[in-house]
Amino acid sequence: xxxxxxxxxxxxxxxxxxxxxxxxxxxxxxxxxxxxxxxxxxxxxxxxxxxxxxxxxxxxxxxxxxxxxxxxxxxxxxxxxxxxxxxxxxxxxxxxxxxxxxxxxxxxxxxxxxxxxxxxxxxxxxxxxxxxxxxxxxxxxxxxxxxxxxxxxxxxxxxxxxxxxxxxxxxxxxxxxxxxxxxxxxxxxxxxxxxxxxxxxxxxxxxxxxxxxxxxxxxxxxxxxxxxxxxxxxxxxxxxxxxxxxxxxxxxxxxxxxxxxxxxxxxxxxxxxxxxxxxxxxxxxxxxxxxxxxxxxxxxxxxxxxxxxxxxxxxxxxxxxxxxxxxxx
Amino acid sequence: xxxxxxxxxxxxxxxxxxxxxxxxxxxxxxxxxxxxxxxxxxxxxxxxxxxxxxxxxxxxxxxxxxxxxxxxxxxxxxxxxxxxxxxxxxxxxxxxxxxxxxxxxxxxxxxxxxxxxxxxxxxxxxxxxxxxxxxxxxxxxxxxxxxxxxxxxxxxxxxxxxxxxxxxxxxxxxxxxxxxxxxxxxxxxxxxxxxxxxxxxxxxxxxxxxxxxxxxxxxxxxxxxxxxxxxxxxxxxxxxxxxxxxxxxxxxxxxxxxxxxxxxxxxxxxx
Numbered sequence: 198x199x200x201x202x203x204x205x206x207x208x209x210x211x212x213x214x215x216x217x218x219x220x221x222x223x224x225x226x227x228x229x230x231x232x233x234x235x236x237x238x239x240x241x242x243x244x245x246x247x248x249x250x251x252x253x254x255x256x257x258x259x260x261x262x263x264x265x266x267x268x269x270x271x272x273x274x275x276x277x278x279x280x281x282x283x284x285x286x287x288x289x290x291x292x293x294x295x296x297x298x299x300x301x302x303x304x305x306x307x308x309x310x311x312x313x314x315x316x317x318x319x320x321x322x323x324x325x326x327x328x329x330x331x332x333x334x335x336x337x338x339x340x341x342x343x344x345x346x347x348x349x350x351x352x353x354x355x356x357x358x359x360x361x362x363x364x365x366x367x368x369x370x371x372x373x374x375x376x377x378x379x380x381x382x383x384x385x386x387x388x389x390x391x392x393x394x395x396x397x398x399x400x401x402x403x404x405x406x407x408x409x410x411x412x413x414x415x416x417x418x419x420x421x422x423x424x425x426x427x428x429x430x431x432x433x434x435x436x437x438x439x440x441x442x443x444x445x446x447x448x449x450x451x452x453x454x455x456x457x458x459x460x461x462x463x464x465x466x467x468x469x470x471x472x473x474x475x476x477x478x479x480x481x482x483x484x485x486x487x488x489x490x491x492x493x494x495x496x497x498x499x500x501x502x503x504x505x506x507x508x509x510x511x512x513x514x515x516x517x518x519x520x521x522x523x524x525x526x
Numbered sequence: 527x528x529x530x531x532x533x534x535x536x537x538x539x540x541x542x543x544x545x546x547x548x549x550x551x552x553x554x555x556x557x558x559x560x561x562x563x564x565x566x567x568x569x570x571x572x573x574x575x576x577x578x579x580x581x582x583x584x585x586x587x588x589x590x591x592x593x594x595x596x597x598x599x600x601x602x603x604x605x606x607x608x609x610x611x612x613x614x615x616x617x618x619x620x621x622x623x624x625x626x627x628x629x630x631x632x633x634x635x636x637x638x639x640x641x642x643x644x645x646x647x648x649x650x651x652x653x654x655x656x657x658x659x660x661x662x663x664x665x666x667x668x669x670x671x672x673x674x675x676x677x678x679x680x681x682x683x684x685x686x687x688x689x690x691x692x693x694x695x696x697x698x699x700x701x702x703x704x705x706x707x708x709x710x711x712x713x714x715x716x717x718x719x720x721x722x723x724x725x726x727x728x729x730x731x732x733x734x735x736x737x738x739x740x741x742x743x744x745x746x747x748x749x750x751x752x753x754x755x756x757x758x759x760x761x762x763x764x765x766x767x768x769x770x771x772x773x774x775x776x777x778x779x780x781x782x783x784x785x786x787x788x789x790x791x792x793x794x795x796x797x
Contacts, residue, residue, distance in 0.1 A: 273618070400640055402641055403634070403637060403640070403641055406623075406627075406631065407631060407634050409618065409621060409623075410617070410618060410621070410631065411618050413583060413614075414612075414614050414618075416583055416603060417581055417583065417607065417611070417612045417614075418607050418631060418632065418634045418635060418687070419602075419603040419604035419605075419606065419607030419608070419634055419635035420603060420604075420634065421602075421603050463622060463623065464621075464622050464623060465623060465627060467641055467642075
């Protein structure tokens with residue numbers, strides 16, 4: 198928690214125009230006291246640009262990490278990420294369509310992209326769900342149906358990108374995730390549902406522990422496993438869709454964070470989920486700062502940063518776990 | 527006391543099918559409170575299926591099951607879990623939690639709050655751990671204890687459910703001779719305390735020594751039921767298993783010694 202507060206302040210202080218930490222705190226307090234009316238330049242930057250951005254990073258970090266932790270428990274496979282049910286490629290296709298058609302809402306495409314992405318994510322998830330239910334409705338059929346839907350949507354998107362050529366160049370930024378366009382209006386749309394859904398997930402920490410025993414033993418302990426898993430899949434997919442729609446696809450966060458948390462605190466979800474939340478916020482704030490300062494003043498897409506950190510981490514885990522499985526036999 | 531009060535499970539005409547294979551055929555039996563019932567039979571004769579019908583994991587095609595006087599269809603999973611506990615044969619791989627956390631999961635059907643067990647649950651688990659002499663292992667991870675200890679831990683989780691009926695599938699599969707007897711003695715003691723034990727096993731000798739009654743299943747049907755000495759005879763074993771056996775009886779029980787397969791036997795329709 199203290200680490201998180203320090204990072205939070207750092208994130209407010211860092212940017213094309215750096216402000217010192219005390220200055221940041223002063224500006225923040227004075228602008229908050231005035232109910233958001235910024236007077237000086239640094240107050241404007243901090244209150245209207247960096248604060249919403251940081252809050253948004255925080256929420257997305259929490260949402261994606263938590264979704265990852267829950268998905269891994271439900272499927273009982275630690276190498277699964279929250280995009281497994283097709284929401285990421287659905288969102289991507291939606292975003293591409295928005296740019297391709299050039300439809301605007303309130304005169305700007307900035308709102309069209311998230312809306313289309315969210316609808317695309319929901320559509321992809323509904324397809325995954327109906328396919329999985331037709332295949333028996335088990336958690337494995339969800340994963341397999343998700344793979345099918347992911348592939349279908351990705352290929353549609355590829356076609357669209359080729360057709361759109363230059364028009365869709367800007368979409369790259371979205372595809373790799375970015376918090377560059379966050380404003381106060383958007384922040385609330387992200388923060389409120391993310392924290393509400395996260396709270397709902399936290400309520401079920403005990404059930405997630407029971408799920409770790411496997412379907413049959415969980416049922417014997419009195420948990421209606423199938424319904425519970427379905428509910429959790431719906432909640433996490435919704436949560437992931439919201440996180441993805443505005444800021445694009447941020448890869449690997451949903452795998453790295455729950456994993457690291459599990460190594461640190463073990464697999465009791467009553468401790469694991471809160472740790473995942475804090476760690477998710479911390480890691481994404483760091484990644485966002487790296488994205489902002491690494492090639493200053495050019496801003497890198499944050500998804501590229503998390504993937505750059507994530508890929509070696511994931512490869513290491515795979516090698517280590519792979520050996521563990523081999524030794525267990 | 528009405529005679530029915532002593533019956534904790536009533537199974538009437540239960541038939542179960544997997545696809546077109548009949549796993550159970552018209553099984554009918556009443557099981558009394560505190561009874562130690564053994565289920566034996568060849569592979570695929572329906573032992574595990576019968577256990578899974580009793581705790582509602584499998585739904586029979588026909589027939590009715592009453593748990594503690596109530597129709598099983600009218601009970602939700604939590605209500606079933608408060609009557610019936612299963613001792614699993616093993617734990618999932620890589621379950622990296624402590625013995626105490628694992629046993630606490632058995633309190634799930636009673637959890638009233640959102641996250642944590644309350645004082646009552648804690649007291650109960652403490653007593654179970656003490657009863658099974660597991661207190662010193664409480665803080666250990668599941669991966670750090672021996673298989674004999676693990677068997678007691680599995681039993682502890684089931685007992686934490688405070689069940690009226692304990693279902694045990696192959697209680698001694700991975701245990702050495704000493705632990706086998708230890709587990710069976712524990713189950714016997716529990717049944718004397720009024721908990722009904724239903725155990726299925728391939729170990730005919732072990733079951734016959736401890737059980738009050740034995741069900742011999744053959745291709746989903748009850749071939750014989752009754753006291754061990756009445757059920758386990760050279761004739762019934764020959765009919766069901768298709769082997770010739772030598773049966774020795776002494777004060778500790780019945781000992782079945784396989785001699786040779788019957789050349790004409792066509793198999794028991796399983797495997």
